[in-house]
Amino acid sequence: MVDARFRVRRADGAWRLMAVRAAPLVGADGRIRKWVGLNVEVDEGAPPDPA
Numbered sequence: 001m002v003d004a005r006f007r008v009r010r011a012d013g014a015w016r017l018m019a020v021r022a023a024p025l026v027g028a029d030g031r032i033r034k035w036v037g038l039n040v041e042v043d044e045g046a047p048p049d050p051a
Contacts, residue, residue: 001021001022001023002020002021002022002023002037003019003020003021004019004020005017005018005019005020005042006018006020016041016042017041017042018039018040018041018042019039019040019042020037020038020039020040021037021038022035022036022037022038023035023036023037
């Protein structure tokens, strides 16, 4: 599983904080077939994640 945060720059020049979570879909042979995930813009007013 991938769980990360990063900044992206919008077309208007503003920077936004994004959170991404992804997990592999594994086939019967144990090989990764594809990744599925979600990117979400983090609300600036949200409390920080607990450590």
